[in-house]
Amino acid sequence: MKLVCADGVGSLGDYLEDALDPVQRGAIDAHLAGCARCLAFVKSYRATPRILREATLATMPDGLDRCLLGFLRDRIRPRS
Amino acid sequence: MQAPAEASDEQLAARAAAGDGPAFETLVTRYQSRVFRLACRLTGSESDAPDVLQETFLHVHRGLGSFRGESRFSTWLYRIATNAALMSRRARTRRPAESLEQFLPRFDAQGGHAAEPADFEAAARADELIDRNVLAQRAREGLERLPDLYREAFVLRDLEELPTAEVAALLGVEPAAVRQRVHRARLMLRGYLGDLVRVAR
Numbered sequence: 001m002k003l004v005c006a007d008g009v010g011s012l013g014d015y016l017e018d019a020l021d022p023v024q025r026g027a028i029d030a031h032l033a034g035c036a037r038c039l040a041f042v043k044s045y046r047a048t049p050r051i052l053r054e055a056t057l058a059t060m061p062d063g064l065d066r067c068l069l070g071f072l073r074d075r076i077r078p079r080s
Numbered sequence: 081m082q083a084p085a086e087a088s089d090e091q092l093a094a095r096a097a098a099g100d101g102p103a104f105e106t107l108v109t110r111y112q113s114r115v116f117r118l119a120c121r122l123t124g125s126e127s128d129a130p131d132v133l134q135e136t137f138l139h140v141h142r143g144l145g146s147f148r149g150e151s152r153f154s155t156w157l158y159r160i161a162t163n164a165a166l167m168s169r170r171a172r173t174r175r176p177a178e179s180l181e182q183f184l185p186r187f188d189a190q191g192g193h194a195a196e197p198a199d200f201e202a203a204a205r206a207d208e209l210i211d212r213n214v215l216a217q218r219a220r221e222g223l224e225r226l227p228d229l230y231r232e233a234f235v236l237r238d239l240e241e242l243p244t245a246e247v248a249a250l251l252g253v254e255p256a257a258v259r260q261r262v263h264r265a266r267l268m269l270r271g272y273l274g275d276l277v278r279v280a281r
Binding site for chain 1 (some may be wrong): 102104105108109112113116117120121126129130133134137138141185187189190192193195196197198200201203204205206207212215216219220222223234236239241244255256259260262263266267269270272273274
């Protein structure tokens with residue numbers, strides 16, 4: 001089974017999650033071994049989640065935890 | 081009896097369902113920052129996150145009686161928080177975002193990559209090549225421009241780092257569908273990062 005870059009890119013998510021059968025997997029491995037463009041592409045594909053994750057790390061503003069507990073205590077009456 | 085801080089989520093949920101206020105508050109304390117971060121990522125706005133937090137934990141409290149432990153507590157809570165964030169998105173009118181389709185990879189007639197390895201190498205280093213604050217803003221805009229189904233799957237799987245099976249259970253779809261949506265989102269965002277680098281240079 002001979003692959004071109006477009007085929008490999010289409011299966012890349014399943015490939016990285018190990019969700020391909022051994023034949024498909026082998027075909028991608030063989031293509032990657034000889035394709036500098038795909039190797040570089042995979043690198044950027046794998047870096048994407050990390051870059052987005054780090055760039056969207058929001059932390060709770062000071063005091064919001066107390067506001068939240070106050071709100072919940074107010075709305076949730078203790079059962080007697 | 082275990083101190084609340086050491087009890088499992090499921091133990092705390094059972095106690096909270098029986099009316100134990102401190103057990104419920106321990107769950108709130110344990111999960112509030114994760115729900116806040118998820119809300120920011122899904123709504124695209126820090127200003128909507130406090131409402132999403134309130135809605136989520138009120139809903140959790142109301143639902144504790146029907147939580148039977150068929151799924152993990154965290155999966156159940158993430159589902160409630162995701163729904164609350166989506167409700168909050170819908171409540172706000174938005175300009176239709178320009179699609180990220182244009183950033184999908186391009187191929188030549190033989191199916192080979194049209195771009196050069198150097199372009200891909202640059203995209204992989206977007207966090208080094210783009211100013212931190214600019215990237216934070218652009219990252220949020222990029223997420224906003226994803227189709228809703230892709231955004232949900234990508235945020236839960238790749239940003240919150242939940243396992244695919246858990247995201248599938250949470251969204252009520254097959255794992256293969258999660259993988260496909262996450263894959264499409266990664267392809268679009270990868271190209272988007274590449275474009276940001278090009279513009280920044």
